[in-house]
Amino acid sequence: xxxxxxxxxxxxxxxxxxxxxxxxxxxxxxxxxxxxxxxxxxxxxxxxxxxxxxxxxxxxxxxxxxxxxxxxxxxxxxxxxxxxxxxxxxxxxxxxxxxxxxxxxxxxxxxxxxxxxxxxxxxxxxxxxxxxxxxxxxxxxxxxxxxxxxxxxxxxxxxxxxxxxxxxxxxxxxxxxxxxxxxxxxxxxxxxxxxxxxxxxxxxxxxxxxxxxxxxxxxxxxxxxxxxxxxxxxxxxxxxxxxxxxxxxxxxxxxxxxxxx
Amino acid sequence: xxxxxxxxxxxxxxxxxxxxxxxxxxxxxxxxxxxxxxxxxxxxxxxxxxxxxxxxxxxxxxxxxxxxxxxxxxxxxxxxxxxxxxxxxxxxxxxxxxxxxxxxxxxxxxxxxxxxxxxxxxxxxxxxxxxxxxxxxxxxxxxxxxxxxxxxxxxxxxxxxxxxxxxxxxxxxxxxxxxxxxxxxxxxxxxxxxxxxxxxxxxxxxxxxxxxxxxxxxxxxxxxxxxxxxxxxxxxxxxxxxxxxxxxxxxxxxxxxxxxxxxxxxxxxxxxxxxxxxxxxxxxxxxxxxxxxxxxxxxxxxxxxxxxxxxxxxxxxxxxx
Numbered sequence: 001x002x003x004x005x006x007x008x009x010x011x012x013x014x015x016x017x018x019x020x021x022x023x024x025x026x027x028x029x030x031x032x033x034x035x036x037x038x039x040x041x042x043x044x045x046x047x048x049x050x051x052x053x054x055x056x057x058x059x060x061x062x063x064x065x066x067x068x069x070x071x072x073x074x075x076x077x078x079x080x081x082x083x084x085x086x087x088x089x090x091x092x093x094x095x096x097x098x099x100x101x102x103x104x105x106x107x108x109x110x111x112x113x114x115x116x117x118x119x120x121x122x123x124x125x126x127x128x129x130x131x132x133x134x135x136x137x138x139x140x141x142x143x144x145x146x147x148x149x150x151x152x153x154x155x156x157x158x159x160x161x162x163x164x165x166x167x168x169x170x171x172x173x174x175x176x177x178x179x180x181x182x183x184x185x186x187x188x189x190x191x192x193x194x195x196x197x198x199x200x201x202x203x204x205x206x207x208x209x210x211x212x213x214x215x216x217x218x219x220x221x222x223x224x225x226x227x228x229x230x231x232x233x234x235x236x237x238x239x240x241x242x243x244x245x246x247x248x249x250x251x252x253x254x255x256x257x258x259x260x261x
Numbered sequence: 262x263x264x265x266x267x268x269x270x271x272x273x274x275x276x277x278x279x280x281x282x283x284x285x286x287x288x289x290x291x292x293x294x295x296x297x298x299x300x301x302x303x304x305x306x307x308x309x310x311x312x313x314x315x316x317x318x319x320x321x322x323x324x325x326x327x328x329x330x331x332x333x334x335x336x337x338x339x340x341x342x343x344x345x346x347x348x349x350x351x352x353x354x355x356x357x358x359x360x361x362x363x364x365x366x367x368x369x370x371x372x373x374x375x376x377x378x379x380x381x382x383x384x385x386x387x388x389x390x391x392x393x394x395x396x397x398x399x400x401x402x403x404x405x406x407x408x409x410x411x412x413x414x415x416x417x418x419x420x421x422x423x424x425x426x427x428x429x430x431x432x433x434x435x436x437x438x439x440x441x442x443x444x445x446x447x448x449x450x451x452x453x454x455x456x457x458x459x460x461x462x463x464x465x466x467x468x469x470x471x472x473x474x475x476x477x478x479x480x481x482x483x484x485x486x487x488x489x490x491x492x493x494x495x496x497x498x499x500x501x502x503x504x505x506x507x508x509x510x511x512x513x514x515x516x517x518x519x520x521x522x523x524x525x526x527x528x529x530x531x532x533x534x535x536x537x538x539x540x541x542x543x544x545x546x547x548x549x550x551x552x553x554x555x556x557x558x559x560x561x562x563x564x565x566x567x568x569x570x571x572x573x574x575x576x577x578x579x580x581x582x
Contacts, residue, residue: 096306153506160507167404
């Protein structure tokens with residue numbers, strides 16, 4: 001995997017990168033499904049969803065495509081990730097009837113305990129008008145061979161892809177590879193997600209919807225968040241005009257705020 | 262060499278007529294609905310319940326089952342019975358109830374077909390695992406939630422009961438009223454996937470998949486016999502086996518369009534005779550990946566009118582039902 005962090009030398013605050021960034025390969029794909037649920041890790045009695053797959057979910061999805069097991073966080077460390085929603089989305093709530101598991105006794109697992117079941121409101125993301133819910137995803141790395149493998153795996157994944165929950169079946173479209181560059185700092189329009197502490201918005205136009213939340217970036221054993229970051233993104237996937245001190249990916253004429261996993 | 266479980270896509274359609282296909286526990290047991298999209302919804306859990314009940318009717322045990330008689334004594338007795346059975350078959354102890362032996366869990370996998378199909382979360386420590394580790398069997402077969410292929414409306418009737426609602430303290434010694442929520446008609450479509458890699462981890466066999474097919478087709482008819490579930494009929498089953506990996510076919514339901522009979526509004530559909538299922542887009546999608554398809558298994562109810570499901574050139578197997 002590549003060196004720790006980009007070489008820097010980006011444009012902040014001048015607006016144009018002036019070289020010195022890390023030249024990378026960038027993989028783009030569109031991730032689609034009929035419903036998505038990316039559980040906000042801090043929710044308890046209700047299962048609320050993020051509007052996009054968190055970095056940890058994207059890393060897991062790429063691991064599933066390659067057929068990796070629990071070793072996937074190590075095998076896929078160092079990737080730069082970014083995402084935005086594509087198309088109109090809305091929320092849908094359904095209450096699900098889960099087994100009540102407290103001590104993992106066999107009676108509980110079989111639904112035979114005195115507590116029986118517990119009902120959890122579950123929030124889905126669905127597409128408007130019956131269309132799929134969709135996300136544009138970028139993955140960048142200096143390891144061109146890995147990205148080539150990922151591109152093939154997304155088109156013919158080893159494990160089925162899903163949008164969060166295993167039942168939220170998914171597929172990848174428009175898989176492509178491009179040259180890109182990661183630099184630190186950017187002033188201008190950009191897409192994807194941004195570290196909130198390094199972000200300043202420039203006169204957001206009316207209608208801008210900025211979503212800001214704590215996202216799991218890396219998971220540890222038992223899927224417990226090991227690294228959490230506060231990220232911001234435009235909830236409809238529209239570009240934001242920003243002054244940003246974090247890392248961005250320049251690719252195909254656009255700029256994407258990235259998170260390194 | 263033993264045949265391997267394929268990576269596969271499953272499309273399963275069934276109709277629900279004057280019934281409540283899947284009650285929402287948070288909405289007075291009204292049928293699950295996406296009221297904005299005007300589509301009826303059915304959870305994957307409800308569909309898998311039909312299969313599990315079918316397995317029970319076959320005389321098999323299943324992992325996730327409902328209370329038998331509500332008695333914890335019986336539940337403990339049941340656990341002891343299974344542990345005794347394990348000891349009798351293997352000559353080994355199953356371990357403590359809170360720390361079961363990993364070999365006991367392997368025995369469970371062999372015993373419980375529903376775990377091999379749909380998985381289970383077993384937060385039970387195994388040997389060599391870190392404290393607090395879980396034993397999770399991810400199901401090789403996953404179904405996305407089902408939904409109706411057309412707009413659906415819910416109607417409600419009031420029921421009266423001759424039995425008392427409550428008798429404590431002399432209260433309620435009279436009949437009571439209740440609400441009964443149903444849909445007049447819905448053609449419900451499920452999309453599922455089978456994962457070979459996951460199948461290998463839990464020992465799912467091709468025979469298990471045959472039982473799954475029967476569980477979907479026969480199980481729906483056998484299981485949907487209660488008052489709230491009666492009136493459900495399987496209409497179409499399609500399984501596409503991939504040569505390797507998966508291909509981005511997308512959701513096969515997107516390749517279906519329900520065309521109401523002339524002059525009928527989509528929400529006025531009341532029977533299978535009121536529409537034609539247009540599957541031309543699905544056939545086109547499949548044709549794009551013809552070389553990647555190892556086999557197609559198909560069953561269509563004779564009363565369902567399907568147009569455009571052209572599968573010429575595909576290795577086609579008829580599902581007997």
